Amino acid sequence: MFPNTENTTDWIGFLFIAIIVIIVISLFFRFVPVGLWVTAYFSGVKVSIGTLVGMRLRRVAPQDIIRPLIKATKAGLDIDINELEAHYLAGGDINQVINALIAAQRANIDLIFKQAAAIDLAGRNVFEAVQVSVNPKVIETPVIAAMAMNGIEVKARAKVTVRANIERLVGGAGEETIIARVGEGIVTTVGSAAKHTDVLENPDSISKTVLRKGLDSGTAFEILSIDIADIDVGRNIGASLQMEQAQADKNIAQAKAEERRSMAIAQEQEMIAEVQKMRARVVEAEAEVPLALAEAFRSGNIGVMDYYNMKNINADTKMRNSISGSTERESDQ
Numbered sequence: 001m002f003p004n005t006e007n008t009t010d011w012i013g014f015l016f017i018a019i020i021v022i023i024v025i026s027l028f029f030r031f032v033p034v035g036l037w038v039t040a041y042f043s044g045v046k047v048s049i050g051t052l053v054g055m056r057l058r059r060v061a062p063q064d065i066i067r068p069l070i071k072a073t074k075a076g077l078d079i080d081i082n083e084l085e086a087h088y089l090a091g092g093d094i095n096q097v098i099n100a101l102i103a104a105q106r107a108n109i110d111l112i113f114k115q116a117a118a119i120d121l122a123g124r125n126v127f128e129a130v131q132v133s134v135n136p137k138v139i140e141t142p143v144i145a146a147m148a149m150n151g152i153e154v155k156a157r158a159k160v161t162v163r164a165n166i167e168r169l170v171g172g173a174g175e176e177t178i179i180a181r182v183g184e185g186i187v188t189t190v191g192s193a194a195k196h197t198d199v200l201e202n203p204d205s206i207s208k209t210v211l212r213k214g215l216d217s218g219t220a221f222e223i224l225s226i227d228i229a230d231i232d233v234g235r236n237i238g239a240s241l242q243m244e245q246a247q248a249d250k251n252i253a254q255a256k257a258e259e260r261r262s263m264a265i266a267q268e269q270e271m272i273a274e275v276q277k278m279r280a281r282v283v284e285a286e287a288e289v290p291l292a293l294a295e296a297f298r299s300g301n302i303g304v305m306d307y308y309n310m311k312n313i314n315a316d317t318k319m320r321n322s323i324s325g326s327t328e329r330e331s332d333q
């Protein structure tokens with residue numbers, strides 16, 4: 001017997017229809033977040049299925065909007081779902097904003113959604129800002145070196161207690177500006193002190209002077225106090241500068257003395273050369289004396305006796321010179 005082909009065809013058709021129905025239902029529940037709508041409904045958040053479908057069409061994840069909205073509703077905040085969706089599309093962090101609004105409400109801080117969203121879009125952590133506004137934050141500066149008027153270096157490290165200023169978070173300067181301004185104030189205060197001991201005896205004078213300058217203007221913080229955590233004595237920069245200047249003056253003087261010595265040596269060598277030149281001329285002149293005597297003999301201008309008398313006079317002169325020279329040596333000894 002052959003199987004009933006009609007029953008087989010009916011089963012295949014029924015199975016095909018069942019698969020299609022399952023696929024349609026799966027796509028429906030995937031595209032329409034019914035579970036999320038049920039959760040929102042029982043949480044007291046009134047949102048329609050059409051709104052959730054519209055979020056899907058606008059490429060917005062409904063759970064990223066509804067869950068923070070449920071949290072805000074449970075905390076007693078009245079926030080429009082359109083504002084949340086707009087902030088999400090702008091690239092903001094909705095969870096961070098809602099957490100900040102809840103924390104501000106608990107701390108009795110006046111913070112509205114638009115202001116919190118603006119702070120979040122400005123790149124600041126709005127939830128941390130609210131926390132710092134409630135619990136002040138301590139900023140520690142690096143070691144700052146300054147020099148008093150007597151040339152002694154003073155090294156100080158300060159702790160700045162600040163509180164976030166919600167109204168100035170957008171457009172206000174950050175912690176780096178606070179640290180730079182406090183450092184500038186410390187350098188100015190130490191530099192105006194006559195002696196470094198004045199600063200060591202009264203370190204609170206630095207805090208008072210720096211606080212009077214209003215360093216928190218234009219920043220996102222309000223400075224509550226500035227405390228000097230550590231202060232030490234550094235190098236004697238004034239003495240070091242004087243030593244370096246003295247060494248430089250010494251090097252200049254030595255260079256000038258060397259220049260003068262070199263010039264004197266050069267002049268001495270020139271004089272020695274000039275003496276040698278004059279001696280050469282004397283030798284040259286002495287070489288002409290015999291020729292002149294010979295010429296005088298030939299011309300009859302001088303006789304033999306005259307020549308001998310001249311030789312005797314020269315010999316007597318040399319003897320006298322030698323005697324006088326030996327006498328001078330004995331007297332020197």
